[in-house]
Amino acid sequence: MYHTWMRFFTPGPAHHRLGVVCLGVGLQYGALPTVGPRTLDHHVAVVISAGSGWYLAPDGRRMTVTAPALLWLTPGVPHHYAPDPDAGWDEGFVDFTGPATATYTELGYIEPDRPVVPLSDATGPRAVITRMTRAARRDNPLLEVETGAAVHELLVALRRARADLAPDGDQVLKALARDACRPLSVADHAARHGMTTAELRTAVRRGAGCSPKDYLLGIRLGHAKELLATTTLPVAAVARRVGYDDPAYFSRLFTRRVGTAPVRFRAQQSRTVPGGWSNRIPDPADPPVIERPAAP
Incomplete structure (x- = not known):
C-alpha cells in the first residue's frame, strides 16, 4: 500500500526566462512502485526522508539508498530505482528545468555524476517542498513564479544538507x-x-x-x-x-x-549608518538595532 499526491505545471515562455521553472511537485510514501528504466528531458530532485531502497546506475552499479538521501535525476541519463518492497520510503520530489540549471551544475549544486547523495538531514529540503505543495493550488495566480523561486531555495537547502559537508560550512x-x-x-x-x-x-x-x-x-x-x-x-x-x-x-x-x-x-x-559609524562598519554577526520612536 502506498499514498501519493502530485501536481504538474506548464510555465509559459516568460516564466522560463526567470532561469528556473518548476514543472511538478509531489509527496509520496509507502511501498511505492519501481520507477524506470526511463530517461527524462528535465531535472528531478527526489528527497528521501525515511526508509530505504536501491538505485541502478546506467553502468549497472546497484546502489543502496538509505534515508536521508537525495536522488538526482538528470536530463538524458537513464535511471531505475525503487524503495524497499516491504517497508517502502517517504519521498518528496520536484521536477524543474531552465537555463540556470547549467550554472547550478557548474557551481556543484546539481551533480549529474553523483545520482545518490547522502544527506545529514532532510528537514530543510522537505520544508521547501512542503511549501511548494501549498503554493500548488490551482487558483494561485502566482503559482509559476512562487514555485520557480522555491526551486532556487530548494537547491540551496539540498547543498546545505549534504552529509559530506559540515553542517555549518567547510x-x-x-x-x-x-x-x-x-x-x-x-x-x-x-x-x-x-x-x-x-x-x-x-x-x-x-x-x-x-x-x-x-x-x-x-x-x-x-x-x-x-x-x-x-x-x-x-x-x-x-x-x-x-x-x-x-x-x-x-x-x-x-x-x-x-x-x-x-x-x-x-x-x-553612501548613507549614514544608524549609530554614526565614521570609520568602520558594524560586525555582520552583530547587526545594529534600529530604535523606533514610541507611538504617540
Missing part, C-alpha cells in the same frame, strides 16, 4: 573568509592550512563552486562596498583594509568586477 572556507582581507596569496592560504595549492583549489571548488581566487575576491569586494557605503574612508584606505596595497590596482579591479568605479559606487550608495 572549516577551510570559514578560515578563508576570516582571513580574506589579509594580504595573502592563494599559495599563502594553502600553506597556512598545510595544503598544496591544488588541494586548496579542489576543496574550495567542492565547497563553494568557484576557485579560491574568486572566493576571496568576492569577500574582499563585498567588504569594500560596505566600507565605501558606510564610512568616509578614502578609497586608498578602503583598498588597504581589504588587502590591496596599490589603490590604483584596487580601483581597476573593483571597476572591472562591479561595473562602476569605487568613487561612483560611493556616490550612489
Whole structure:
C-alpha cells in the first residue's frame, strides 16, 4: 500500500526566462512502485526522508539508498530505482528545468555524476517542498513564479544538507573568509592550512563552486562596498583594509568586477549608518538595532 499526491505545471515562455521553472511537485510514501528504466528531458530532485531502497546506475552499479538521501535525476541519463518492497520510503520530489540549471551544475549544486547523495538531514529540503505543495493550488495566480523561486531555495537547502559537508560550512572556507582581507596569496592560504595549492583549489571548488581566487575576491569586494557605503574612508584606505596595497590596482579591479568605479559606487550608495559609524562598519554577526520612536 502506498499514498501519493502530485501536481504538474506548464510555465509559459516568460516564466522560463526567470532561469528556473518548476514543472511538478509531489509527496509520496509507502511501498511505492519501481520507477524506470526511463530517461527524462528535465531535472528531478527526489528527497528521501525515511526508509530505504536501491538505485541502478546506467553502468549497472546497484546502489543502496538509505534515508536521508537525495536522488538526482538528470536530463538524458537513464535511471531505475525503487524503495524497499516491504517497508517502502517517504519521498518528496520536484521536477524543474531552465537555463540556470547549467550554472547550478557548474557551481556543484546539481551533480549529474553523483545520482545518490547522502544527506545529514532532510528537514530543510522537505520544508521547501512542503511549501511548494501549498503554493500548488490551482487558483494561485502566482503559482509559476512562487514555485520557480522555491526551486532556487530548494537547491540551496539540498547543498546545505549534504552529509559530506559540515553542517555549518567547510572549516577551510570559514578560515578563508576570516582571513580574506589579509594580504595573502592563494599559495599563502594553502600553506597556512598545510595544503598544496591544488588541494586548496579542489576543496574550495567542492565547497563553494568557484576557485579560491574568486572566493576571496568576492569577500574582499563585498567588504569594500560596505566600507565605501558606510564610512568616509578614502578609497586608498578602503583598498588597504581589504588587502590591496596599490589603490590604483584596487580601483581597476573593483571597476572591472562591479561595473562602476569605487568613487561612483560611493556616490550612489553612501548613507549614514544608524549609530554614526565614521570609520568602520558594524560586525555582520552583530547587526545594529534600529530604535523606533514610541507611538504617540
